[in-house]
Amino acid sequence: MIDKHLLKLRRRDLISPEEEVAIRAGVSSIIKAKADTVIARHGATLDVSTILLSGIAARQIEMLDGRRQMTELHVAGDFLDLHSFTLKHLDHDLVALSDCTLALVPHAHLQEITEKYPHLTRVYWFNTNLDACIHRQWVVSLARRSALARMAHLFCELYIRLDIVGLVRGGTYDLPLTQDELAETLGLTSVHVNRTLQELRRTGYVNFDRKVVSVCDFAALKEVGEFDDAYLYLDRLPEFR
């Protein structure tokens, strides 16, 4: 069930069999969420955190006038709201962009982990810090990169993150978002997203059609988006080997 979650963790650190047991034991139940539904609303008090097992989900913040802005996209294997363990209520909404499968992990269990498994605690702390790294790159994208570069950067980010959990096949991955939702993640309008997608297609480096991203030239795409994967910490930390 949570194999992709373990794949993600093990990409950055060693997880002992004992720790794996503790993680698996923490899942209290598996539930489904339909596309375009809210998984958790901002402000609501939470006593469980959620691992995304399949589908695409997002964190979003709604403005007074109803416009919405995504602050992160989530792929299978991600903890959607591990930060709710320490925050207790979220500062943003959690939405399912496609049909999703979710594993629930009670905070009581996470508390046990912090008390019994200091190393695993650091691993999870690391993972919330990794979210912050992704946020920082989004800040840079939104502040300084053109629509074209910003979109290229996002496609690169998702390529790497999905590849880690085995969801890239032949340079291709599913991205079940409408152009409207893509606009809400890139800080653009859907009209401009449409035009930028066409421009990216014209380069021949990447194509987004029928909710599938096809990367034809990853190296060139990285260059367009000024993408450097260092911020995703793909190598296991030598300190923890």
Added chain:
Amino acid sequence: MIDKHLLKLRRRDLISPEEEVAIRAGVSSIIKAKADTVIARHGATLDVSTILLSGIAARQIEMLDGRRQMTELHVAGDFLDLHSFTLKHLDHDLVALSDCTLALVPHAHLQEITEKYPHLTRVYWFNTNLDACIHRQWVVSLARRSALARMAHLFCELYIRLDIVGLVRGGTYDLPLTQDELAETLGLTSVHVNRTLQELRRTGYVNFDRKVVSVCDFAALKEVGEFDDAYLYLDRLPEFR
């Protein structure tokens, strides 16, 4: 020395005398950093984290063409790079925007804390998550808010954060940034920052002159920036009382 740091922590949680001792014992040395110098460079391996005791510092990411973007501003009491404890090297630079005083906390000591003080570990974990909350608001600002609203939002954010550590007096606080640096934090050009500052001044709600921010009408300023302080988690968590 680290009184402001404790003020910040205690604004959100109870810190026992024993925990306070552990925190104080963790500081290995106090050092100074001159204005406009780099405190830590991205990629460098770190074995200490840094608490800002006085001054203003920032996290910044440099682009290939040399343009820089701040991803967060830091005030006295903040851990500048608590996340380096789990990341081991940073994905961004740390720079002093004014003369700064810094307290160094070796990672070895933080490791001890994670092993002996589960509650304090959660408190620090919470603090890195709080950074992520701030990042998310910056994402929303950069993606959706006008230059005017973005600037108003930043002035509100700093007002609250500085007030927590007692650095707001009569609606006024020091912000030792040039307009160029303000542009680098707001994702604007210095020319446009200049014009936006004039526009904000014309409203009469806030003024920024000689590196001092004077807030005359905080309520009105919040409205301009669509600022809601909920994301700063100012109330102590009832769970921990």
Added chain:
DNA sequence: CGAGGGGTTGATGGTTGTCAAGGGCTGTGG
């Protein structure tokens, strides 16, 4: 067959960036 959601296109406009020049303050050295 009709409705509705999503995608596409064209025309136009506004916000912000770029380029360039000048002004004012502050510190320093003659």
Added chain:
DNA sequence: CCACAGCCCTTGACAACCATCAACCCCTCG
């Protein structure tokens, strides 16, 4: 005490990027 350098701030003219508005198309599903 004055001259000057250098940094920062300010202003104007112009351009670019992206938003807005509006219409139309296509596909799917009831």
